[in-house]
Amino acid sequence: MRVSLKDVAAHAGVSIKTVSNVVNDYQHVTPAMRARVQRSIDALGYRPNLAARHLRKGRTGIIALALPEFGNPYFAELAAAVIDAAAEHDHIVLLDHTGGRREQEVLVSQAFRARVIDGLILSPIELSADDLRDRAEDVPLVLLGEREYDLPYDHIAIDNVAAARTAVRHLISLGCREVAFIGARRGNSEPAELRLRGWRAELTSAGLSVDDGLVAATDGWGYGDGAAAMVGILTAGRRPDAVFAYNDPMAMGAMRVLHEWGLRVPEDVAVVGFDDVVEGRFGAVTLTSVSPDKEAIGRLAVESVLARLGGTTSEVRRIRAGHRLVERESTLGRRHAAHDGTIRVPS
Amino acid sequence: MRVSLKDVAAHAGVSIKTVSNVVNDYQHVTPAMRARVQRSIDALGYRPNLAARHLRKGRTGIIALALPEFGNPYFAELAAAVIDAAAEHDHIVLLDHTGGRREQEVLVSQAFRARVIDGLILSPIELSADDLRDRAEDVPLVLLGEREYDLPYDHIAIDNVAAARTAVRHLISLGCREVAFIGARRGNSEPAELRLRGWRAELTSAGLSVDDGLVAATDGWGYGDGAAAMVGILTAGRRPDAVFAYNDPMAMGAMRVLHEWGLRVPEDVAVVGFDDVVEGRFGAVTLTSVSPDKEAIGRLAVESVLARLGGTTSEVRRIRAGHRLVERESTLGRRHAAHDGTIRVPS
DNA sequence: GTGAAAGCGCTAACAG
DNA sequence: CTGTTAGCGCTTTCAC
Numbered sequence: 236m237r238v239s240l241k242d243v244a245a246h247a248g249v250s251i252k253t254v255s256n257v258v259n260d261y262q263h264v265t266p267a268m269r270a271r272v273q274r275s276i277d278a279l280g281y282r283p284n285l286a287a288r289h290l291r292k293g294r295t296g297i298i299a300l301a302l303p304e305f306g307n308p309y310f311a312e313l314a315a316a317v318i319d320a321a322a323e324h325d326h327i328v329l330l331d332h333t334g335g336r337r338e339q340e341v342l343v344s345q346a347f348r349a350r351v352i353d354g355l356i357l358s359p360i361e362l363s364a365d366d367l368r369d370r371a372e373d374v375p376l377v378l379l380g381e382r383e384y385d386l387p388y389d390h391i392a393i394d395n396v397a398a399a400r401t402a403v404r405h406l407i408s409l410g411c412r413e414v415a416f417i418g419a420r421r422g423n424s425e426p427a428e429l430r431l432r433g434w435r436a437e438l439t440s441a442g443l444s445v446d447d448g449l450v451a452a453t454d455g456w457g458y459g460d461g462a463a464a465m466v467g468i469l470t471a472g473r474r475p476d477a478v479f480a481y482n483d484p485m486a487m488g489a490m491r492v493l494h495e496w497g498l499r500v501p502e503d504v505a506v507v508g509f510d511d512v513v514e515g516r517f518g519a520v521t522l523t524s525v526s527p528d529k530e531a532i533g534r535l536a537v538e539s540v541l542a543r544l545g546g547t548t549s550e551v552r553r554i555r556a557g558h559r560l561v562e563r564e565s566t567l568g569r570r571h572a573a574h575d576g577t578i579r580v581p582s
Numbered sequence: 583m584r585v586s587l588k589d590v591a592a593h594a595g596v597s598i599k600t601v602s603n604v605v606n607d608y609q610h611v612t613p614a615m616r617a618r619v620q621r622s623i624d625a626l627g628y629r630p631n632l633a634a635r636h637l638r639k640g641r642t643g644i645i646a647l648a649l650p651e652f653g654n655p656y657f658a659e660l661a662a663a664v665i666d667a668a669a670e671h672d673h674i675v676l677l678d679h680t681g682g683r684r685e686q687e688v689l690v691s692q693a694f695r696a697r698v699i700d701g702l703i704l705s706p707i708e709l710s711a712d713d714l715r716d717r718a719e720d721v722p723l724v725l726l727g728e729r730e731y732d733l734p735y736d737h738i739a740i741d742n743v744a745a746a747r748t749a750v751r752h753l754i755s756l757g758c759r760e761v762a763f764i765g766a767r768r769g770n771s772e773p774a775e776l777r778l779r780g781w782r783a784e785l786t787s788a789g790l791s792v793d794d795g796l797v798a799a800t801d802g803w804g805y806g807d808g809a810a811a812m813v814g815i816l817t818a819g820r821r822p823d824a825v826f827a828y829n830d831p832m833a834m835g836a837m838r839v840l841h842e843w844g845l846r847v848p849e850d851v852a853v854v855g856f857d858d859v860v861e862g863r864f865g866a867v868t869l870t871s872v873s874p875d876k877e878a879i880g881r882l883a884v885e886s887v888l889a890r891l892g893g894t895t896s897e898v899r900r901i902r903a904g905h906r907l908v909e910r911e912s913t914l915g916r917r918h919a920a921h922d923g924t925i926r927v928p929s
Numbered sequence: 930g931t932g933a934a935a936g937c938g939c940t941a942a943c944a945g
Numbered sequence: 946c947t948g949t950t951a952g953c954g955c956t957t958t959c960a961c
Contacts, residue, residue: 251940284637286939308655351642487865519865600931634937635955638954
């Protein structure tokens, strides 16, 4: 049997309340009393029962984080950032994955699976505004990612349109004139909308034609999808001189196909990805990518949930995290390694 | 205010117990009564308070999973497997990462950070047997991964020695005679011990010399570590004709360096990784790898925790999950893609 | 089959 | 500064 406050109180010869005061670092306890109680706590190996505390306080100290999938390393890295940020605030993270499927996202958003949580951070893919509007749930919800809803929920994201424009501008500045977009779209939802918009806007403002034949729709967001999209463009007879992919895995899948087709990166086709995933830094050709500030996203998401929990904030906030373009070999031209034993790891 | 059992009972004009019976699918409730209560539940939108249930039952339905890092895609994929397996059993997963650092692993093993959990699945790197022996904690612990301890905790893993031997045997069968081992070792702990032992055993039984100059120690287990290790071997003037890496990221880092040095894979150097991570399937040269059955590992780990929780098992179990060698281009020789529009994704 | 009452371990009022 | 008491929402005996 676990030892309870009562046991400690009996052992120390004081009341339950006094022990509680010590455990909770209550201000007005005499040092002598504190020491005495602490001795009993140590002697009995007392550890507070969180379930009871939760029942009483109505808080659990647990934040749920629901991401589409961990197979995409961006989300794995984001999860790490959220876990660390939560730990800073003495909270713990319950992790779930939705597969980017609407019904899973709806379930998660209503906290069906995990009802022990104080708050919820969700990165939706297919979820609609209506699904969210129907949400009858009082735990605070914070949204992450590219989808934007006109609803009273905090949203943390980078400026996707601007980021996409930066990527495309970079390609154009290298002399590319036919920039393909490999992006995820399926069904009604259009998760890649903002990045596609940025692609379109930048091409237009550069005076280049916006050619929808160079936009490849995909079913998912993985390597295989990027590869399939690239094959689609090539077999359609198109030969773009640049590819801007929705994310890094898709960019890498595309590069794999380009390689198989005997097209060189970046000489024949320059490639830019999105997310700046660690994997992109170690391929035969390192990948230029838009790098969102994941650490900031994680931190802001956690702080946002906690602020709402504390009741300090009432207004809905759209928070922009930073981003920057990290230029590597897939656009900058092939550099050759100095065979002097130094290892060059592009940052 | 949330609606409680009492509210529902009042609304339905029955006792609390009856409502509880309905909520918990208790057998002996008349259908009429069940319907009536259910109507009140729906009308009021009642949802059970888990904190209260936990307090009463002493169970939370939460399993903690502590992994070294999610940056390594193997662990990301493993996390997904555990989450799914737990969901099958109506349990939820609390995720934590240790960074593979001993003090973090000790903390986690004692459930310090997360005291709301029914059980714990831990994949240790540096943790010592003594650390574990000192563990004064009653929540069931299940261990994952290559480290083996002679302690009363269930352990789920593949047969690392046999798996490593298979990998090395494959390389030898291709005519390789100088097989380097790129593995993680630092401080006193030797996480790569079993795989290194397999490497040694297979070389010996093939009548090849075991050359410690071909064993590269590293600080971590990432791309950069693999790259650095490869640079170390090459700058030492060694030219192995094969590399067996502790894991896929390290293998990919090594391949990157081989590429920079103008060495072709697999013509000059064949490479085998470990973990069969999805990333390995899409590089310019796809990676041959030992593929552990992650799905089985996740499932067995969850079942192991729950069995111990149910008190059905008392004996300590060492469970072996399956593995197989997936042969791809990094050993099998470069195949050229058929430019017929079909996309070939090596399984 | 259903109801009444006790209590899981803790915290928050309020007394003292 | 410390003790007493009530009750968070639920499950679990035990009567009826």
